[in-house]
Amino acid sequence: MANPIVSRSLYEIEFWARIMKEHAFFLSLGFTYDQKQLIEEANQFITTFERIEERLSRFTINSEIRLIRSFNNEVYQAAVAIWAFKRKVLGLTLRCEIRSNNYPLLIDHISREAAYFANRLQELNQGILTPKADDIIKENVFFLKIMADHAKFIGHLLDPSERKLVEQAREFSHDFDQLLFQAMDLEHMRPHSETPPILTQFLDQNRVSVTSLRDFKKTARELIEACKIKSNIHPLLADHTFREAERFLEIIDLYEASLESVNY
Template sequence: MADMFVSRSLEEIRFWSRIMKEHALFLSLGFSYTDKQLIEEAQHFIALFERIEEQLSQYSNNSDPQQIRAFNTHVCQAATAIWAYKRKVLGLTLQCKIRSNNFPLLVDHISREAAYFANRLQDLNEGKLKPLPEAIIKENVFFLRIMADHAKFIGHLLDPSERKLVDQAREFSHDFDQLLFQAVDLDSMRPQSETVPMLDQFLDQNRVSVASLRDFKKAARDLIEACKIKSNIHPLLADHTFREAERFLHIIDQFEASLTAKS
């Protein structure tokens, strides 16, 4: 169990610290040149998560669990701090106190991911390693909403002349909205729905849709990097959303393995 705690902790930090660093970069790129303080704060978070990535290299799966627990606490504080920064940016945006190229939904989206990261580290430090059926459904609700948001952002950031790709992004947005509503319905049906067959079907359906979106993101990323698509999508943002879809698929695999072990 101690080995699982260490490996899971390092895995979460490795993935999400990079995501947090990139969020800060994307925010900084979207601000107006007059928003100097907000840009400086974003740069502070880029440096903060770069230091965390450097510290991460000092640990391995054989590290002392007590050291990892302390590291989790440190990183959780950083995730909580960037969450507060993102919520401040969202508030300023909604009050029209700043004008930027960062959609309010995008800022809300990345703040939800920071909260998720902080909560994951807290759960690990509390010994919550194996997911319960309730946690499986709630985690899928979280990630399905993330995937739906990604499709919306892609659709809005593509040049309007990219009609076929815009239509595909809208279709993915609609499909993931429906999957999200379905997951919310399943969540409200508990405990009657807490059976392995129903959760298996739920995860299988999600995997097919996420894999399809992942492939779309990969194709779009490759075309953006080759300058074959007209858009306002930064190549790193395209890769960023691709990696998050890959992460969701990895989590679905972990959940299915956990259900198989219980059956």
């Protein structure tokens, strides 16, 4: 029988290594022609995560746990390294030492995702698989912020003439900001004695909103790929944000299953 830590580790790395590689690509596209050193550093990270993806293909769910823990540690170092690069770029941007086409919020956004990935690898190597109620709320706070950011990026990267789509993106941004604030309120007020009905309702509400945003992203992706809307959104970025919404829905399902199986 496969070790759940092994299968979950491979699952996390398969998803997040691709996300990290794409982050490096998006950053490289946003740098100006004279920022050659930063472009080169971004390209090195593309290579790093391509190698991780290639090595990942050699593992199976029946691989030895010690080998997976060692691989997790190596990938953790790469995740920490790209996090440091992103934070360096953010600092340069905020101090106006460089000017690029990468929004500061976008750089902060992708650095949060790198930190999340690194933290997940550490947790898995510590044997942490089943979430606690605290983790459910914190994870939703993280992903709700990610979804709110996506809506803002989409709204700003669409051509202003795409008024209807811009307005839809703004509405999603507002909705997810409200869900985020609600999640933060729940995080502060939740009593020590766990209340599964409240958490289940919380997850159900998030699922409905994330599903709507996921469908909006899917439509936008298809329109961008078909060149039917005007925007500065790279087709890969459209697909990237769609996959992250899909991931959030998977995590909501995972947490709902854990609530049903564990008596808090």
